[in-house]
Amino acid sequence: MSTAQDQAAAQLPVVVIGAGPIGLAAAAHLVERGLEPLVIEAGASVGAAIQEWGHVRLFSPWEFDTDAAARRLLEPTGWTAPPAEILPTGAELVRDYLAPLAATPQLASRIRTGTRVIAVSRRGVDKTRTIGREDHPLFVRTVDGEGVVRDIEARAVIDASGTWGRANPLGDSGLAAVGEAEAAPYLSGALPDVLGRDRARFAGKHALVVGMGHSAANTLLSLVELAETEPGTRITWAVRGASVARLYGGGDADGLPARGALGSRVRAAVQAGVITLVRSFTIARFEVPKGASGPVQVVGSTPEGVQSIAADVVVAATGFRPDLDMLREVRLEIDASTEAPVKLAPMIDPNFHSCGTVPPHGERELAHPEQDFYIAGMKSYGRAPTFLMATGYEQARSIVAAIAGDREAADNVELELPETGVCSTNLPGEDEAGNCGSSCGTTAEPVTVSSCGDAAESAASPCGTAEAPAIEGDGCCGPSVPEPVKIGVGFATGLPNGLAGALERGDA
Template identity: 60%
Template sequence: MGTTTEYPVVVIGAGPTGLAAAAHLLARGLDPLVLEAGEGPGAAVAQWGHVRLFSPWRYCVDPASRRLLEATGTWREPDLEALPTGADLVHDYLEPLATTDALRDRIAYGTRVTAVVRDGADRTRSLGRERRAYRVRTVGADGGTRDVLARAVVDASGTWTRPNPVGAHGLPAVGEEAARTFVTGPLPDVLGADRDRFAGRHSLVVGTGHSAANTLLALLALADEEPGTLVTWAIRGSSARRLFGGGADDQLPARGLLGSRLRDAVDAGRLELITRAAVDELVPDGDVVHVRGTGRRAGVDGPLDLAVHQVVGATGFRPDLDLLREIRLDLDPVVEAPSRLAPLIDPNLHSCGSVEPHGESVLSHPDAGFYLAGMKSYGRAPTFLLATGYEQVRSIAAALAGDRAAADAVHLELPTTGVCSTDLAEPDGGDGCCGTTAEPGPRPVALSSAPR
């Protein structure tokens, strides 16, 4: 089998964390190869480009990536206290980074990873396993299959393509597939490209994450401009306190203001809030869809039967683990994150917007040299921040280069939320957010939040 050091380190995904991984690997003298399913860097981020992050630029730029950009002599660092939109993040950071001399020839676009395995061994074979390279199977834009050998693999592909269903129980509601034309993703462009879909119509938003808040506030802004625009909000928990957040105590002012504005809107009766909601069935009926299940309305529990024009599924995300079936993973059974990371982020245990510093030793798996990083490392847990992913890949790169001391010397400073109590844990269907978001815009209308 020989040595695997002649092979590159494959990074799956050319989003913020994936490109940061490549930058740190290069800084360590390692050879990265980035495989990206989209046609450009930050393809998932571009899909919510209309959303403004609640993290300022200083939390969005990775140090190793900054050094590559500064070396070009042409990149101008944005105002570190400004709040970028997703489109800004792609245009002003990810695209310039991906086209640096150091990275441009190390990224393969239109290349979807369908499987990662140990070369010549399925997950049941142990003999000599640790000496085997990784075989990464890909499908190109032309439909052709190609295998790539790797010395290590960093899966930073995110969770954007795997939203949770609207239905309760972790399963799609009965009829959810048939009603798919009535159901949108978590961050529709309510005030822009998707305006006609929502104006003068009744929309139901399901979920208690920042994506839900973003859409709700955008819909309320639309209701001020378009008569007949109605908004209903359904959450699985008994309270929306976690999303309302810490207000002025939040160290990210935009995040605190997001929750405060939404709480004020609920208190003012500008939308109906249904708690303890469970969507069991979606039934299309002409230009509306009937949403049936149970919930608490006006303080009374009972059957739920709403006729709405649109359902916005802001119920969070889950990792795509199908491509990793032949890899030996150590995942928490609850949140599907690495087992040593899970207690730090499990929303059943705490609701903090921060996490203890962690690196390679927390992210490692039984198959040495394979890592989940970025949003995907959080599994089904919400509130991922970009700065967390950057520190993860810095530590991973150090470990792969043999610098154990640097890999273990993790350091992370994250802004607190102002709300941090175990009694807030509810089965709320919150989204995973990329440490970001503040207002749908460029319009200065309402605050919001977005996932990766």
């Protein structure tokens, strides 16, 4: 690229796709380094995906839920960090952190909501063009709520759009079951607000929960609580495996006693007959009644033969996958199994790693053949469920350092995690202190569960000092060294109570 082209490219914004915690953290780091961010958010407001599970409490306390660069933007506005030890709900995360961050003078004019990215490419060349490719600027094609399509040229692109909204199908072999599309009116997302917004949909009805992660477990326990006050509410839990020991855990013998308490409560409800468990159930097809009047028939195979379950609503807690269609014209190196960047994939493969054994990684592991294009946050992990919020923050810091030309800071990545990915959350019937309400049963301790196999679109990065540096225009401002992330019990996963298990690569 010529000097003139270099200068022209330097005037372009760095486009960040997604205004969740990771996307806004990236924008904050860009501003610190004197780079121009432009954040594109499909939802009507920042954190729109998080709002969809706003009733759910995060696994991570406030201590780990905010990014250092973001804090440095917020503090001069009079913002005060919430109490470090409190576990926020998704709605509180947006209200008390993301919304104020988006309203800062540095970011307010640099965020476009209600605008969806439909493609990323290079101006004037398609994917097959190699010679002189980098001489053509990247651009993102967007469409707004009125259907107006625009192309935005970019110095670099960071895709932090997450995986929310791209649910794994309910059928076998990673494919949709026959009739699944037609059954859409009967299907619920992974985290329905059973005790609040969606109560009427479940009260007095027969709910089928499909999945064997913490998302399924918490929905089941919410349904159990609902059934105590809503006569006629019935609960069936279907899993593909022959054993549910992984979710039940070790009970009193569990190395993490509170995790054992979670599984014990689900097991107790099954043993009491409140939840009907159907093992080794592989969904083959949905039979929708004419006029959608009456329950849907969910037909599946079991070792005993074909079985049909009539359900008023089906909770699909079988995980998510990344949207790669919008990146078709970008040169990617994606692992065949995890759908993560090839250099990152062996470091996060859930067959070999839990959340806490994922080694530190940054821009080099996230780079693709397409120069200046990156996937960050939950989407960078593809179908692997080992993502942690703190990991996403360090990704954003390292990527921005590389874009700014600070190779040393980009490469000097530090992340210390416990080998057991532990996180804590409150279950239905418990208050913020972990005290049981009337429906808690016999366990009064705050619940701690393994987050390995748990993930969500939310992401951010705890690091650095609380001081906000002056923003220079030379691109050299901001921290030049990595800000280590030290995580202990109760670390930040950025995963809501329940979305965790939903990301188990369709392990239902």
